[in-house]
Amino acid sequence: MTEVVIAGIGQTQIGEHWExxxxxxxVDAIQAALRDSGGLKPQALFVGNMLAPxxxxxxxxxxxxxxxxxxxxxxxxxxxxxxxxxxxxxxxGYLAIASGMADVALVVGVExxxxxxxxxxxxxxxxxxxxxxESIHGLTITAQAALVMKRYMYENKVPENGFAGFALxxxxxxxxxxxxxxxxxxxAETYAKAxxxxxxxxxxxxxxHLDGAAAVVLTRRELIPSDCxxxxxxxxxxxxSSDTLALHDRKDMLYFDxxxxxxxxxxxxxxxxxxxxxxxxxxxxxxxxxxxxxxxVGFAVRGQGWKLAEEGVIxxxxxxxxxxxxxxxxxxxxxxxxxxxQAVEAVTQLRGHAGANQIAGAKFGLIQSxxxxxxxxxxxxxxxxx
Amino acid sequence: xxxxxxxxxxxxxxxxVGEICPHCDHKIFPPRDVCPNCGDEAKEQFTFxxxxxxxxxxxxxxxxxxxxxxxxxxxAIVKLEEGxxxxxxxxxxxxxxxxxxxxxxxxxxKMRNDGDERGVIVYGYKFRPSxxxxxx
Numbered sequence: 001m002t003e004v005v006i007a008g009i010g011q012t013q014i015g016e017h018w019e020x021x022x023x024x025x026x027v028d029a030i031q032a033a034l035r036d037s038g039g040l041k042p043q044a045l046f047v048g049n050m051l052a053p054x055x056x057x058x059x060x061x062x063x064x065x066x067x068x069x070x071x072x073x074x075x076x077x078x079x080x081x082x083x084x085x086x087x088x089x090x091x092x093g094y095l096a097i098a099s100g101m102a103d104v105a106l107v108v109g110v111e112x113x114x115x116x117x118x119x120x121x122x123x124x125x126x127x128x129x130x131x132x133x134e135s136i137h138g139l140t141i142t143a144q145a146a147l148v149m150k151r152y153m154y155e156n157k158v159p160e161n162g163f164a165g166f167a168l169x170x171x172x173x174x175x176x177x178x179x180x181x182x183x184x185x186x187x188a189e190t191y192a193k194a195x196x197x198x199x200x201x202x203x204x205x206x207x208x209h210l211d212g213a214a215a216v217v218l219t220r221r222e223l224i225p226s227d228c229x230x231x232x233x234x235x236x237x238x239x240x241s242s243d244t245l246a247l248h249d250r251k252d253m254l255y256f257d258x259x260x261x262x263x264x265x266x267x268x269x270x271x272x273x274x275x276x277x278x279x280x281x282x283x284x285x286x287x288x289x290x291x292x293x294x295x296x297v298g299f300a301v302r303g304q305g306w307k308l309a310e311e312g313v314i315x316x317x318x319x320x321x322x323x324x325x326x327x328x329x330x331x332x333x334x335x336x337x338x339x340x341x342q343a344v345e346a347v348t349q350l351r352g353h354a355g356a357n358q359i360a361g362a363k364f365g366l367i368q369s370x371x372x373x374x375x376x377x378x379x380x381x382x383x384x385x386x
Numbered sequence: 387x388x389x390x391x392x393x394x395x396x397x398x399x400x401x402x403v404g405e406i407c408p409h410c411d412h413k414i415f416p417p418r419d420v421c422p423n424c425g426d427e428a429k430e431q432f433t434f435x436x437x438x439x440x441x442x443x444x445x446x447x448x449x450x451x452x453x454x455x456x457x458x459x460x461x462a463i464v465k466l467e468e469g470x471x472x473x474x475x476x477x478x479x480x481x482x483x484x485x486x487x488x489x490x491x492x493x494x495x496k497m498r499n500d501g502d503e504r505g506v507i508v509y510g511y512k513f514r515p516s517x518x519x520x521x522x
Binding site for chain 2: 118119120122123126132133134135136137138139140142143146147148150151154197198199200201246247248249251253
């Protein structure tokens with residue numbers, strides 16, 4: 001099959017961008033990625049977005065963003081899979097190149113959370129739950145994660161503050177990332193004293209919902225411009241999987257099937273084994289989801305994922321570094337852009353450009369994008385090339 | 387206003403009407419017409435008893451629009467005694483502490499306002515602590 005490479009990356013800082021609209025953010029990330037690619041000309045644009053029709057009263061982002069980016073006439077569509085929209089859009093770009101139907105594809109993820117506040121944002125994000133049987137009962141996405149966390153702590157006898165390590169790791173890694181929303185390390189006491197959001201989930205168990213955009217330019221290896229200034233990175237594996245939206249419809253709500261299935265397929269396609277993965281960008285929108293991904297992918301045995309954070313296994317010098325640039329917790333969660341931030345950061349690691357956060361000798365990175373409680377999971381293995 | 391959407395779910399909201407699979411006897415709630423156990427078609431109606439136990443629970447302080455006037459409220463996953471689980475609010479708790487495994491029973495309550503003051507009031511199932519100790 002065609003070797004698909006990421007030739008360019010771009011991202012905006014994540015934050016409360018009052019002065020920037022959805023389209024401004026997307027175009028900023030696109031222009032940065034196209035510049036980084038050495039001036040490749042995309043034939044197709046895939047936009048990862050989660051909630052613009054709701055949060056921004058704006059649908060039809062494909063054409064909107066293509067036009068604003070000056071890409072008149074190209075094919076352009078939106079890809080939506082809730083929080084996994086970015087990963088799903090990346091996979092559509094991958095398929096476009098791998099199939100030979102496009103030579104250069106542009107993938108951008110974008111979200112604008114801060115045009116609405118409070119109850120309106122809760123109502124918007126709750127649309128990712130089952131509307132007829134979850135959201136109508138007043139279930140928010142945070143309460144949904146809290147239900148999983150409560151049962152997980154009960155079954156696995158997790159002590160209070162047992163999940164602190166996820167936030168501590170993320171915030172420590174966010175310090176050196178100039179695009180992160182939060183660049184300050186936190187202490188265990190800060191986590192412990194934090195406000196309860198939905199018992200047992202505390203404020204540091206959830207990622208901040210903010211504005212941002214990230215983009216990648218995909219092409220075939222032979223089309224990389226000869227004067228390209230950085231080492232190429234390829235997509236060695238790509239897979240997606242789906243499950244019920246509603247937690248109550250799961251056979252087992254404490255095991256993320258889709259995370260296992262999609263990661264397993266991507267790893268197999270890449271022709272590697274789990275031990276060869278040098279870092280893991282998980283979808284830490286909630287710390288409980290990070291723990292369940294570590295278990296589903298196979299880095300921890302069932303019920304023990306939370307211990308990896310406590311024992312420092314996921315730190316930059318640990319056995320399997322996670323959230324290496326701050327993750328969603330510290331870098332910030334920008335909805336449909338989340339999966340693209342993961343890709344941009346993984347490419348940065350594999351190019352050896354991650355500065356203070358560099359994983360020495362990183363060759364393979366796993367990125368995993370979740371929609372809801374892993375109702376969708378999209379996994380990619382990115383690999384450095386000689 | 388989403389009147390048809392709430393109207394067509396009235397059997398589920400007021401009566402916990404789900405389905406039973408004619409092929410494997412698996413009981414299904416919410417109804418979905420395809421049996422999650424065996425994969426065959428399952429459209430035969432089955433009315434659940436409304437008895438169950440708390441599988442997990444949490445409290446919502448930051449509620450979505452339409453629910454914010456009721457916050458804080460408790461949401462639970464309830465395991466029905468016939469097997470399936472559902473999501474619902476717990477109600478009539480008074481000062482009673484909630485625990486995983488606590489027996490609960492279905493009641494009909496106001497769930498939300500549909501929009502403004504003159505909007506439709508949506509009624510449906512919530513669960514309260516059981517008044518009787520289950521015999522099974």
